[in-house]
Amino acid sequence: MIDKRVDTIDAALSGIEDGSTILVSGFGNAGSPIRLLEALIDQGAANLTIVSNNAGEGEFGLAALMKAGRVTKVICSYPRSAGSIIFEELYDQGKIELEVVPQGTLSERMRAAGAGIGGFFTPTSAGTLLGANKETREIEGKLHVLETPLKGDVALVKADAGDRWGNLTYNKSARNFGPTMAMAAKLTIAEVKTIKELGEISPEHVVTPGIFVDRVIKLREER
Template identity: 75%
Template sequence: MRDKVVQVLEIKMIDKRVNTFEEALQGIADSSTVLLGGFGQAGSPVELIEALIDQGATNLTVVSNNAGEGEFGLAALMKAGRIRKVICSYPRSSGSFIFEELYESGKIELEIVPQGTLSERMRAAGAGIGGFFTPTSAGTLLSQDKEVRQIDGKDYVFEKPLKADVALIKAHTADRWGNLTYNKSARNFGPAMAMAADLTIAQVQEITNLGEIDPEHVVTPGIFVNRVLEVKLEN
């Protein structure tokens, strides 16, 4: 009798852990919109992004605060010619030469979104909100062609939710239910992106047993996460 109960529990077990990059990235289609976590290198899922080159998806629209640096991670994916369009707040960082080359030769499209608007648009998508009015960008080039409404005497710009097919994020600790904690300022866009995508894949430093993350410390609840892959990195 006892054995039977255990068996039933095992069948119903939720397990979001995957063991390989192939499993983690399975099913990402060409022309997808992909959210990439990170602010500069902090929180950037570099290993997942590089594995996406091998996975092969192309013609991607990528949402990322920055446009990559050096020739690794996002810059490597760009160099491989997989990205059609980048949506970001600040593409010009020192070392973003791959993006700049592609931009200047007209090989990549760029949409600039103010940083707070970028994260709020993803939060809205994840929260089922049909858009919002923000004072950010009122009276500037970035609100051209957008609805502007005066609310209590102040101008606000209508911004739509930014939904995506896939999110690749980096967190610190996960469990098999996909609960996540982050490390310091590497948290940045992770929680908003996890909410906004149909398929959220997190690379983490460590996967622990269920119950080992203090419930009070869970930052992204597992409901927003589909797959977790342990990628141990040296500090």
């Protein structure tokens, strides 16, 4: 019997190694797997590269993991937000590396990784600082830059409902990067609010099919 449900956070996060690239869902706090990120501090993995749209805020979730000194590099579109204090401190002290990627390119690079595409040409960033030193090609009269796949060792995704096959639904704009990250990592761990019986999520409503998900854990709502 396939059963991707796990009972404890320890089981959900087991096997995450030092030096991993971790895809973290969320746009601001919407869809951010805050509990999993905080549990990752106890799990102990260090020297992590985090791929996420933002770089955390306050001192919880992603910011707590950074404060614990576990993150050496952040790949994101927009690190600064109201309250991104921890990241900014570490950045000022030269303790964290930053790679800025345009938001749509960030998402599409992960989609390419998940879809087995070796890269893609996009007009986004052509002729700008972020497109400098990239291979370019003119396509239909418009300059494009070559972008390569961005694969995760692990994806931490916050969803709404999940079942034992790993099928997921999301809540409103908390969906954001979840479906793309789920397909782009070797190990995808989903934090859900409710566990459903197989068939309870209508097949028409499954957003992330279970094939992309390895572990599902039910966690109480944080904050």
